[in-house]
Amino acid sequence: MLEKGKISPRQMGELLAMIMISTAILFVPSFTVKLLGQDAWLAILLGAGFGVVTLYFVYQLGERHHGQTIFQYAEHLLGKWLGKLVGLIYIWTFLRVVAIVIREFGAFMTTSFMPNTPLSVFTFSIVLLSAWAVMAGLEVIARMNEFLILLVVTSLVAVLALSMGNWDLGSLQPLFAADLLLLLETATIPEIWKVDTITIAVIMPFITRPKRVLIAGTVATLSAGALLAIGIIGTLAIFGPQLLPTFRFPLIMFVRTINIAQILSRFEVVVMVVWVAGAFLKTTYFLYCASLGFAQITGLKEYRPVVFPLGVIATVWSFSLFENIADLEKAISTPSLRSYFIYLGLPVFLLLVTIVREKFFGVSFGGEEKYE
């Protein structure tokens, strides 16, 4: 076993919720409202629901291949080379998430707070810190998150509550005016579709009570979706569906409008705290998943030696992936066939192969008896 630590289902749920909230608060409100107007919050809720669908397939896979990560059972199911290819696809996906998150992190910090600081300062520091945290293992990441999520959720709730004086819920009307097809399509954009649940396929063997993964994951995904939907409702209630999409980071504009009794104002720092903590955790978590996967498909005894090289690859990738902020926004706001394949097609296919081979060929994929 590459990972000796164990985390509880609750810690897993908190991890999931954290990585969903953190990135979704920055770019998402702007382009969702651009597409759907005042019904944007519906897409967020729907996206959370779709995330649960992915979670369900991944959970079924994990149940049937007890004690194995997706990199291991893909090899068992599809043979050595095809299995490794599937593993590589997921490593590529996770690294790409790392690259996008650190680029978003840098773009946000330079746009909103420190325009003269080079992007690389933010990128390097967050990757270094994350790689260091990955070295400590999953258990440490999960425990660190228990503290950070408290900070993030309370800050967000506090900011939303403080702004309520300016809310005009009339701007949510007329309700349900958006085109249904467009709504469904928007909900499958990876930043809205809570595809982070796919990572459960990697960490499921390290969860103490695997039976509870589904319920804990569902609760986490739906509550993260609800919090984000309330966030969008809040920003909509202040700016209205026409003005909001003209802002790059509506949440920053949102907290800048808070001014209670001339004393409680200037809450940008709170958003920065939320975002730094969130981006750090998301980078750490996905770098961990990629490193573990890489070690498993190459048959290493330790995943630690590959953490830094993968971090370097992600850093370089984050620079080369997008030319400028418009490029970045376009990349994260368009639905792609690739994401359907990776987050839905492939897990379903693996599950089908498992069921067929169990049912018709009588193959047993380990499973319960091994660990109970």
Next chain:
Amino acid sequence: MNKKLLCTLIALICLALVSTGCWDRIEVEQLAIVRSIAIDYLPGRKAPYLVTLAISLPSDIAGGEGGGGGEPTQLFSGVGATINLALEQANFNLSRRLFLSHAELFIVSEELGRHGLTHVLDFIVRHPQVRLNAFLLVTPGMAQKCLTAPERLEAGVTEEIIGMIHQAQTSPESDPQQAFKFLRQMASPGQDPYISILMLSDPLTTVIPELKDELKPGGQEESSGGGSGESGGSGGGGGGEEQEQVLTLVGQAAFQDDKLVGLMNGVETRGFLWFMGRTERAVITVSDPEDPDGIVSTHVARVETTIKPQIKNGQVSFTVQVEEEGDIRSVSSQTNLATTEMIPKINSAKAAVIKHEMEKALRKMQELKTDLVGFGAILNRKDPDMFRQLQENWSEEFSKLTVDIVVISEIRRTGQQSGPVQQHR
């Protein structure tokens, strides 16, 4: 051993690199803290934007001594083809770096308003330091002059104007807008934006000749002049100096998209505020039903306005219902108003005055073709399909709109006095 030493060394070097702090670090003493920005438009020039910055000295803010160390506010100006160029030019005269995070006020001239505010609004949104809850104000004449007005009750001119804004928000003189609210109104279909007017007006001493004559002979006797009961007039009393103009916040400018199309005076603005249900503390006067010379002043305590669209045979009309409650503040005649017969009479007279005021405002808005109330937005919320048909030329539709105004007015109390002031005959 050796490896450990190497690691420590590398860590130390890394720490040394980070300890210099971030690129954008700057100390407070090196900042010029901008409190308000006045923007003028000089048409026909290559560099039309004249930007004037009111800069507070941080030591004065912290110390709170105010007048102790010279002027609390300094003005710096620059001109340029864009606001940023003008700011750069203003920077030539500055010994510190400009810092706009504390700019709470943007004053634009009427000329700039007529030219269009797009550039100003874009600047406000795009700049990383400028805040969206800064207030926007329009002034007839030069915006720069507003900042040169002397502060009277507060520490600086910005604080003075901000104080006036907060005052205005709880009284029916005008409705000062924060930048984001203006942006939002501008972006919403079926709604036109407005900005309150700040102007320099002559003090009462120049308006009322008698008062001027009274004050002229002896500059030292100003205290006796103030004691004669003219509390408004004593405001101009700056000793023997030339009377300075005073800042006034009243009325509002109506915009079509980003362009100013007309100004509404104080009365019309109050009429408009009835539509928003925002006229608490207004004083309404009606004549005494018994004695035509007598004037009854009433004070508005509570207002509630509901606006409902009605669609009949494809024709849109609106019903505005105002429910108002208040009490009597003063009576200039000898009539006893606190009777069950008199109060309904005053109620209906008051309702008529309110309705008249609202109609006046509505007529003005329809004349300017600016839907400041947002009738279109209300229709859009209730019946989006209907609104979509009218959206194309809503301003035309609005100028022909039928609006039924229903005012229900009540007198609840008559003040500390129950009858008239008693005189023995």
